[in-house]
Amino acid sequence: MLDFPILFASLLNGLTQGAVYALVALGLTLIYGVLHIINFAHGALLMVALYGVFFLNARLGIDPYVALPVMVPAMFVLGYCLQRLVVGRAGHGKDENILLVTLGLAIVLENAALAAFKSDTRTIETAYTFSTVNLAGAMIAVPKVIAFFGALAVAALLLALISRTDLGRAIRAVAKERQGARIVGIDVEHVFAVSFGIGLACLGAAACFLLPAYYVNPQVGNGFVLIAFTIVVLGGMGSFAGALAGGFIVGVIESLGGLWLGESLGQIGIFLAFIAILLFRPQGLFGAGRRA
Amino acid sequence: MTRQNRRQFLRQSAALSAGAALGFPAISRAQSGPVKIGVLHPVTGFLAYSGNLCRLGAQIAIDEINSGGGIKSLGGARLQAILGDAQSKPEVGVSEVEKMNEQGVSAIVGAYASAICLATSQAAAKYSIPNVVDVGVADQIVERGLKNTFRFGPGYRTVAEAAINDLHILNTLAGKPASTVMIVHEESLFGTGTANLLASQLPGLGYRIVEVVKHANPTRDFSNIVLRMKALNPDILIPANYYNEYALLLRTMKQQNVAPKAIYSVLGGAASSFKFVKEFPDVANGVIDCNHWYNPKDKRALALRKKVEGMKDQFFTYEVFLNYQSVYLLADAIERAKSSRREAIIEALAHSTWDKHFMPYGPTKFVNGQNTGARPLVMQVLKGDISVVLPKEYRQADPVFPWKA
Numbered sequence: 019m020l021d022f023p024i025l026f027a028s029l030l031n032g033l034t035q036g037a038v039y040a041l042v043a044l045g046l047t048l049i050y051g052v053l054h055i056i057n058f059a060h061g062a063l064l065m066v067a068l069y070g071v072f073f074l075n076a077r078l079g080i081d082p083y084v085a086l087p088v089m090v091p092a093m094f095v096l097g098y099c100l101q102r103l104v105v106g107r108a109g110h111g112k113d114e115n116i117l118l119v120t121l122g123l124a125i126v127l128e129n130a131a132l133a134a135f136k137s138d139t140r141t142i143e144t145a146y147t148f149s150t151v152n153l154a155g156a157m158i159a160v161p162k163v164i165a166f167f168g169a170l171a172v173a174a175l176l177l178a179l180i181s182r183t184d185l186g187r188a189i190r191a192v193a194k195e196r197q198g199a200r201i202v203g204i205d206v207e208h209v210f211a212v213s214f215g216i217g218l219a220c221l222g223a224a225a226c227f228l229l230p231a232y233y234v235n236p237q238v239g240n241g242f243v244l245i246a247f248t249i250v251v252l253g254g255m256g257s258f259a260g261a262l263a264g265g266f267i268v269g270v271i272e273s274l275g276g277l278w279l280g281e282s283l284g285q286i287g288i289f290l291a292f293i294a295i296l297l298f299r300p301q302g303l304f305g306a307g308r309r310a
Numbered sequence: 311m312t313r314q315n316r317r318q319f320l321r322q323s324a325a326l327s328a329g330a331a332l333g334f335p336a337i338s339r340a341q342s343g344p345v346k347i348g349v350l351h352p353v354t355g356f357l358a359y360s361g362n363l364c365r366l367g368a369q370i371a372i373d374e375i376n377s378g379g380g381i382k383s384l385g386g387a388r389l390q391a392i393l394g395d396a397q398s399k400p401e402v403g404v405s406e407v408e409k410m411n412e413q414g415v416s417a418i419v420g421a422y423a424s425a426i427c428l429a430t431s432q433a434a435a436k437y438s439i440p441n442v443v444d445v446g447v448a449d450q451i452v453e454r455g456l457k458n459t460f461r462f463g464p465g466y467r468t469v470a471e472a473a474i475n476d477l478h479i480l481n482t483l484a485g486k487p488a489s490t491v492m493i494v495h496e497e498s499l500f501g502t503g504t505a506n507l508l509a510s511q512l513p514g515l516g517y518r519i520v521e522v523v524k525h526a527n528p529t530r531d532f533s534n535i536v537l538r539m540k541a542l543n544p545d546i547l548i549p550a551n552y553y554n555e556y557a558l559l560l561r562t563m564k565q566q567n568v569a570p571k572a573i574y575s576v577l578g579g580a581a582s583s584f585k586f587v588k589e590f591p592d593v594a595n596g597v598i599d600c601n602h603w604y605n606p607k608d609k610r611a612l613a614l615r616k617k618v619e620g621m622k623d624q625f626f627t628y629e630v631f632l633n634y635q636s637v638y639l640l641a642d643a644i645e646r647a648k649s650s651r652r653e654a655i656i657e658a659l660a661h662s663t664w665d666k667h668f669m670p671y672g673p674t675k676f677v678n679g680q681n682t683g684a685r686p687l688v689m690q691v692l693k694g695d696i697s698v699v700l701p702k703e704y705r706q707a708d709p710v711f712p713w714k715a
Contacts (some may be wrong), residue, residue, distance in 0.1 A: 137355045276534040
């Protein structure tokens with residue numbers, strides 16, 4: 019099993035899978051960093067995005083990658099509206115309430131999908147689903163390679179948005195000091211909604227990259243939300259670099275763990291790493307230390 | 311409670327019990343009129359593909375029987391299908407059995423998957439509803455002393471023994487080129503039971519098991535399992551899974567250029583599936599499967615095959631013909647019982663000698679609910695078609711073992 023070609027292939031599989039995990043975690047960490055809420059509905063919203071990509075492909079024949087310019091803005095609008103009309107209102111400003119609201123949202127979404135689409139697992143077939151790219155002897159599926167570079171591109175875009183634009187500056191201000199931002203005239207409610215929207219837009223992109231090599235059913239979000247949380251805490255809550263690094267680390271651990279210990283037991287590696295990080299560096303890899 | 315509330319309560323409970331009393335005659339009246347047959351399969355969830363094919367087979371049989379005059383000993387009574395969806399979960403299957411019982415079914419055909427059948431046959435036993443198990447191969451289903459449970463097809467012990475013997479025959483005839491085996495099975499009752507039987511019996515014939523890998527349902531990524539296969543390089547791969555995972559496993563192997571000397575499936579989910587052969591001919595080519603199959607020389611089987619293939623997007627798979635036969639078996643029992651009462655049907659099934667089927671089983675004989683003549687056949691995908699290769703009396707083509715990709 020310690021054969022290098024096998025290990026190398028497993029490593030590459032892990033990196034490509036990790037890139038998608040990172041994309042999901044990026045959205046989650048942004049939402050936490052700005053709104054200081056744990057979005058329990060993140061997995062369910064990914065499921066909604068996956069169904070969106072699925073039906074665009076099944077009913078309208080749109081290729082999942084071509085669907086990016088449709089899904090990303092659509093998910094952004096959904097996120098904006100959700101925050102403005104549902105989460106923000108129902109929370110009455112208290113963080114504990116918002117936790118329950120997002121949890122409730124997750125349950126509603128999952129069961130609405132179950133009622134509308136039944137529990138069947140759906141997949142899509144594209145011309146390149148089984149094509150592979152030969153990387154130094156390891157045959158990596160094309161959708162996974164595209165997912166890798168796509169996730170990196172989206173992460174770079176997000177970083178540029180946050181650091182270079184006025185909106186990004188406003189987001190950072192609200193994240194750091196909510197009242198102060200309000201005093202200097204930043205529309206905090208608008209920034210909340212925009213951040214939620216961007217978080218969901220990341221999910222829209224992740225769904226486009228994920229579906230060609232994966233599947234969708236109403237319960238698919240549950241697995242992802244758990245991994246996304248692990249990554250966010252592992253990387254440091256609110257840190258983009260952390261979400262990215264955490265995503266890759268978790269992806270590789272999952273892949274190598276699966277190779278050595280089998281698919282089910284292999285997941286243990288992720289949680290062992292999680293516990294280790296929490297023990298020795300509780301703020302996460304790139305976490306900003308304790309807030310005052 | 312105020313006086314008004316108590317009166318209201320009494321009034322309401324009187325109305326309720328009157329209503330219930332009126333309702334009862336309706337249930338006993340259900341004995342005349344159509345004979346209700348519960349058709350219970352997982353038509354949604356991860357087994358949806360197979361479940362829908364099962365339902366198709368059962369419905370074709372019911373339609374044929376009805377258009378042929380129904381149950382003649384009951385004055386031409388029609389069979390009425392009460393459809394149930396087990397949603398690929400045993401507990402949902404059980405609640406469907408409860409619902410079917412309330413609707414007054416005389417018998418239940420189902421529920422395809424071993425894990426679900428284990429639960430539904432037991433639930434049906436509570437109400438003495440005869441349950442003809444259509445596929446469910448786990449031996450526990452018919453080994454619990456339940457008088458209501460009958461299985462027309464073989465269990466996995468029978469299939470595993472036949473599979474191992476036939477594998478040994480093929481290997482010996484070819485000069486014993488294969489000695490190492492890797493088993494990849496799905497994690498529920500069917501896959502685990504089959505894998506355990508194989509792993510315990512193969513070493514006795516000189517084969518070394520290099521690995522037994524189990525996977526969940528659904529699994530959408532077999533990269534790691536295929537990488538392990540690449541590393542271990544077994545001579546023979548034995549998969550035992552449901553359709554989607556079987557198809558994905560073989561496609562991933564093709565994608566990664568992993569080709570063992572033989573893919574010898576035991577109850578392989580897609581191995582003897584015309585759908586798989588049609589959609590992925592280059593992946594399916596050469597695959598051997600020890601599975602449920604019809605007598606290839608029987609005209610009735612060929613006629614049904616033609617009928618099913620004439621339907622849009624349908625394939626003649628074991629789910630279809632096993633359910634078709636199970637319904638006919640049941641109809642024969644109802645005919646001989648001359649009654650739609652559950653106990654009478656159980657009695658008739660227990661003494662069934664029905665032989666008007668196209669399976670390679672001989673006349674039906676149930677011992678403890680298992681049809682003793684039931685057995686699998688060994689097929690291979692050759693030249694884009696599925697041909698029986700063993701045993702010799704049903705052979706349609708010579709087996710190619712080992713397989714050169």
